[in-house]
Amino acid sequence: MDNNVTKRSELLFLYDIKDANPNGDPLDDNKPRIDEETKINIVTDVRLKRTVRDYFNAYLGYDGTNGNDIFVREISVEDGSIQDAKLRALDFLDEDSLTDEDEKEIVRKFNSKDGKISKKDVSILKKSISNKLLASAIDARLFGLTLPLEFSSAKVEGGKNVTDSITYTGPVQFQMGRSLHPVDMMYIKGTGAFASKQGAGQKTFREEYVLPYSLIGFYGIINENAAKHTKLSEKDVNLLLEGLWLGTKNLISRSKAGQVPRLLFKINYSEPNFFIGDLKGYIYLNPKVRAEAIRDVVDYEIDLTKFMELIQKYDDKIESIQYIVDDRLELTANSGQMDFSTNSKFLELTF
Known part of the structure; x- marks a missing residue:
């Protein structure tokens, strides 16, 4: 390690x-x-960080494969539009980022076609996304992030979308x-x-x-x-x-x-x-x-x-x-x- x-x-x-x-x-x-x-x-400093991210992505294989990723990168969706931050966050929802079997089951249920979870279990989704982000996205570990989260009412009980956020202060700061x-x-x-x-x-x-x-x-x-x-x-x-x-x-x-x-x-x-x-x-x-x-x-x-x-x-x-x-x-x-x-x-x- x-x-x-x-x-x-x-x-x-x-x-x-x-x-x-x-x-x-x-x-x-x-x-x-x-x-x-x-x-x-x-x-x-945003320009300098982009230089570093682009190098990681183009030359070091931080492209979402083999457990290596860049969080801040442009990704197209099926309709040709670009992912927003809330949609990008769901890319990191992964049961394998958790160790507890009950928590894994909550993620599996949320990801299933007709699955719906309770509002209190949204914290498990947030935990999964956070764990996966830090494990795979090198720019999150370096520069930190503020990530808005939104989970659809179609997947969470209560009839309303549930919002939250993940924030990490970056250890690396540039003037x-x-x-x-x-x-x-x-x-x-x-x-x-x-x-x-x-x-x-x-x-x-x-x-x-x-x-x-x-x-x-x-x-x-x-x-x-x-x-x-x-x-x-x-x-x-x-x-x-x-x-x-x-x-x-x-x-x-x-x-x-x-x-x-x-x-x-x-x-x-x-x-x-x-x-x-x-x-x-x-x-x-x-x-x-x-x-x-x-x-x-x-x-x-x-x-x-x-x-x-x-x-x-x-x-x-x-x-x-x-x-x-x-x-x-x-x-x-x-x-x-x-x-x-x-x-x-x-x-x-x-x-």
């Missing part, structure tokens, strides 16, 4: 994007999200991602491949907003106390790291192509409930050109001086620091090239 997460850890993840849109705002013509005052590019430098936004207009309408000689036009370049930083924390409730395992966390790195690298949609993971730190603490916090605030981008003119990873260096001072300050509370760095990213500390090999607590990740 996989070891459950029992210690606090923090994450720092940097990736960049070139000539693309890292996270469009659907309420503003799908433009990249930019702080108007600072010109800092903003990316939601909003922000670029480490001000960005410019470009408006691009081009022609499409097809005519504007049947018989027309003029092609359609496409319009889009992109960023020439953005280096985006995310800070995250993994809470061991919340992990107890979702049964988050160390294997799950290792897959999260893989999903952040390789998921970002494997995004192939037109608006996201060109994203490259550059740096990932995971600080593992030995002291319960301790963490440094706001790791992104201790790294600095030193541009080699005007900040708004940055167009590639070679146009700057990342200064880890303050970050390494923190690591030294809290050395007795840190168990290890897992890391992976892209070959093109230049890291410095104390005006020299960063060398992780001088500190035995730094352990290099490979994917």
Whole structure:
């Protein structure tokens, strides 16, 4: 059995994007999200979690087979519509998630064609769904969920639909991602491949907003106390790291192509409930050109001086620091090239 997460850890993840849109705002013509005052590019934690989920689903087999699933994924039903959350919840109603035979029988009765259960037995259905969710859906164990439940009056005695909900606070929480430098936004207009309408000689036009370049930083924390409730395992966390790195690298949609993971730190603490916090605030981008003119990873260096001072300050509370760095990213500390090999607590990740 996989070891459950029992210690606090923090994450720092940097990736960049070139000539693309890292996270469009659907309420503003799908433009990249930019702080108007600072010109800092903003990316939601929802976008980052989607990257991880898509990687799990497409590359690791979390597709509802072999006991591995993603809860938040698009599933079509027979009429061509998309499942809502209440219908999705019923996918996880499974007698095998229970051990008590009487409880199993209640689920079997509910699932039978003409079966009807008492209102008090709805709690057993909720228990079954919850057990199955945490056993199979890795995103529920990582990020938590709030799931509305509704059981039809046709299947529950009393003449009314019965509603309830399942809520788990996610052990893994990310702040909003922000670029480490001000960005410019470009408006691009081009022609499409097809005519504007049947018989027309003029092609359609496409319009889009992109960023020439953005280096985006995310800070995250993994809470061991919340992990107890979702049964988050160390294997799950290792897959999260893989999903952040390789998921970002494997995004192939037109608006996201060109994203490259550059740096990932995971600080593992030995002291319960301790963490440094706001790791992104201790790294600095030193541009080699005007900040708004940055167009590639070679146009700057990342200064880890303050970050390494923190690591030294809290050395007795840190168990290890897992890391992976892209070959093109230049890291410095104390005006020299960063060398992780001088500190035995730094352990290099490979994917």
